[in-house]
Amino acid sequence: GGANVKAHFVFIPLMFQGHLIPAVDTALLLATHGALVSIVVTPSNTGRIRPAVDFARKSGLPVRLVELPLDLAAEGLPDGADDVEKVPSDLWTNYFRALARLREPLERHFHAAGAPYPTCVVADFCHPWAKELAANLAVPRLSFFSMCAFCLLCQHNVERFNAYDGVADDNEPVVVPGLEKRVEVSRAQAPGFFRGTPGFEMFADDVEQALVEADGIVTNSFLEMEPEYVAGYAEARSMKVWTVGPVSLFHQRKATLASRGNTAAIGADECLRWLDGKEPGSVMYVSFGSIAQAEPKQVVELGLGLEASGHPFIWVVKNADQHGEDVTEFLRELEGRVAGRGLLIRGWAPQVLILSHAAVGGFVTHCGWNSTMEAITAGLPVVAWPHFADQFLNAKFAVEVLGIGVDVGVMEPLMYRMDQKEIVVGRDVVEKAVRSVLDGGDEGEERRRRARALAAKAKAAVEEGGSSHGNLLDLIKSFEVD
Ligand code: UDP
Numbered sequence: 204g205g206a207n208v209k210a211h212f213v214f215i216p217l218m219f220q221g222h223l224i225p226a227v228d229t230a231l232l233l234a235t236h237g238a239l240v241s242i243v244v245t246p247s248n249t250g251r252i253r254p255a256v257d258f259a260r261k262s263g264l265p266v267r268l269v270e271l272p273l274d275l276a277a278e279g280l281p282d283g284a285d286d287v288e289k290v291p292s293d294l295w296t297n298y299f300r301a302l303a304r305l306r307e308p309l310e311r312h313f314h315a316a317g318a319p320y321p322t323c324v325v326a327d328f329c330h331p332w333a334k335e336l337a338a339n340l341a342v343p344r345l346s347f348f349s350m351c352a353f354c355l356l357c358q359h360n361v362e363r364f365n366a367y368d369g370v371a372d373d374n375e376p377v378v379v380p381g382l383e384k385r386v387e388v389s390r391a392q393a394p395g396f397f398r399g400t401p402g403f404e405m406f407a408d409d410v411e412q413a414l415v416e417a418d419g420i421v422t423n424s425f426l427e428m429e430p431e432y433v434a435g436y437a438e439a440r441s442m443k444v445w446t447v448g449p450v451s452l453f454h455q456r457k458a459t460l461a462s463r464g465n466t467a468a469i470g471a472d473e474c475l476r477w478l479d480g481k482e483p484g485s486v487m488y489v490s491f492g493s494i495a496q497a498e499p500k501q502v503v504e505l506g507l508g509l510e511a512s513g514h515p516f517i518w519v520v521k522n523a524d525q526h527g528e529d530v531t532e533f534l535r536e537l538e539g540r541v542a543g544r545g546l547l548i549r550g551w552a553p554q555v556l557i558l559s560h561a562a563v564g565g566f567v568t569h570c571g572w573n574s575t576m577e578a579i580t581a582g583l584p585v586v587a588w589p590h591f592a593d594q595f596l597n598a599k600f601a602v603e604v605l606g607i608g609v610d611v612g613v614m615e616p617l618m619y620r621m622d623q624k625e626i627v628v629g630r631d632v633v634e635k636a637v638r639s640v641l642d643g644g645d646e647g648e649e650r651r652r653r654a655r656a657l658a659a660k661a662k663a664a665v666e667e668g669g670s671s672h673g674n675l676l677d678l679i680k681s682f683e684v685d
Contacts, residue, residue, distance in 0.1 A: 210233075210322055210680075210683040211322045212233055212239070212324075213309075213325065214226050214227070214229070214240060214325050214347070215325070215326040216242070216244070216347070217327035217329040217330065218248045218286075220492075221493060221571050222349065223244075223248060223464070224251075224573060225349035225450050226327060227252045227256070229325075231256075231264065231266065231453050234264040236676055241269050242267070243271065243305065244270050245270070247285045247286035254459060254462035255459045258459045269309070269312060271308050272285070273301050274301060278294075278304075284301075299403075306332050306335060310336065310340065321340060322342055322682050322684045323344070323345060324336060326345070326347060327348075328346045328410060328414055343682060345418060345419045345421050346414050346420050347420075347421050348420060348421070351422075351428075351429060351575075351576075351597065352436045352446070353599075353600045355422070355436050357382070357388060357393065361377070361380070361388060361395065362395055363439070364381060373389060373390045374390075374615055375390075377389060388596065392589075392595035393596055418443075419442055419443040421445045423446075423572070423576060425449065425669075425671050427664055428657060428661070445677065446674060448661075449661050449664075451463075451577050452661070452662070454555060460559070463555060464493070467551050468548055468552070469550075479562070482562065483562060484564035485641070486514070486515045486517060486562045487509070487514050487563075487637050488557055489516055489519065490567070491588070492568075493571075502533070504629055506518070508629075510537060510540065510541055512638055512641075514637060514641050516541075517545075517557060518547050519548045521550070558580075563581070564640075564651075565586065565641050566581075567633075567636070568587065569594055570585070570587050571597070575601055579601075579657050582655040582659075583654055583658075584640050585601055585608040585609075587610040587611065588611045589610075590616065590617040605653065606653050607653050607657065608640075609636050609640055611632055611633070611636050612632065613626060
């Protein structure tokens with residue numbers, strides 16, 4: 204529809220790729236339906252979203268970018284550390300404190316003559332200070348997540364029913380209270396947002412309080428995938444939950460698909476040409492998102508497992524140059540042995556573009572929610588290999604609830620409290636998991652069938668008459684002002 208300046212959403216993403224990307228997609232979807240959106244971004248992150256925003260603007264969508272510097276020096280952070288890749292690992296508390304300094308400049312921006320006044324703030328749940336911002340602007344505020352309702356409800360029930368009380372061992376399994384389905388978690392796997400992270404105790408309380416006081420929740424999931432969990436979470440929080448996903452479906456064209464987040468380390472055409480030469484459903488895509496780090500030993504075992512599987516693969520190797528000379532040499536030799544069958548991408552991959560190609564048959568993923576949702580959207584079964592944070596719950600959701608994955612059997616977090624743990628998944632386990640997802644007999648076929656059925660529901664959700672489509676329209680209606 205035409206621009207409906209009666210609704211003006213101010214999006215304040217957390218500037219981690221896994222938060223920024225879905226927030227921008229959601230904002231652009233709202234703009235597609237006629238709402239004015241302002242997206243707040245800091246200088247080092249503008250490049251990550253500019254291609255999508257420019258494309259949207261050229262298509263006539265009402266989108267504003269509000270670029271504000273982050274006061275890094277005031278919090279003892281080095282220049283450029285508004286890019287999370289540049290935050291020294293011992294200064295994360297400083298980073299989150301610095302974010303709260305966006306509030307005053309934002310208030311000034313929207314109080315200044317010429318700036319359109321917002322009707323609603325949509326802030327990542329990791330910005331508890333947005334509570335004060337919305338109060339000072341006297342507008343409602345929504346909490347933004349890119350998580351499934353299953354994960355949100357499990358986490359909430361563990362906290363509100365004190366499921367970990369009296370449990371001494373962080374790895375001891377505990378049944379999530381208040382669910383019909385039996386789901387086991389442990390404190391190590393599901394500590395709660397920011398809980399258990401040294402230095403973040405008070406911040407975790409602030410995050411929860413800001414959520415309690417929000418006027419609703421927007422998340423990148425869709426109703427038909429998990430109706431009982433969406434309803435259960437909304438009821439538990441006594442709050443409206445708008446599921447608006449899969450938000451990656453905003454991107455229907457190669458131009459924006461290939462430039463979502465960082466600049467890709469491989470050309471879209473080269474990538475597609477490589478995939479065009481492969482049989483449908485034959486290629487395994489392997490990537491662990493934007494944060495998770497692998498031990499050098501793990502890189503080697505993974506590579507050997509992929510080689511042994513006999514299947515074609517695209518393997519995204521992050522920080523390939525930081526694993527030492529042995530790994531560099533190993534990767535070079537591996538590339539030689541699997542030439543034509545294995546494609547290594549050293550750096551950022553055009554992930555959704557790759558996943559949408561018919562040659563791809565499965566995804567070895569760390570189960571960041573965006574990646575999981577993108578696998579679902581593409582109708583792909585997954586090898587679930589969670590590392591930290593909500594990834595364990597997402598893995599359980601994919602494997603135990605949706606029945607579209609096999610897990611690699613990692614019980615303990617690989618990066619609990621941002622430390623590294625030396626659990627190495629062996630090459631045999633990798634090989635077996637890859638084979639069972641891409642072949643796997645009747646069970647494998649069932650998994651693929653379920654994944655395809657889910658993808659059809661995902662697409663229907665964002666189309667006219669679908670639940671996510673309806674929720675986007677409802678959001679605009681709910682927050683328009685005459
Ligand atoms: N992504 C990408 N190319 C890469 C790595 C990641 O496009 O090489 C995108 C991916 O499609 C997803 C996001 O970055 O949208 C990562 O979010 P996710 O929740 O999966 O994981 P996180 O990075 O937060 O751990």
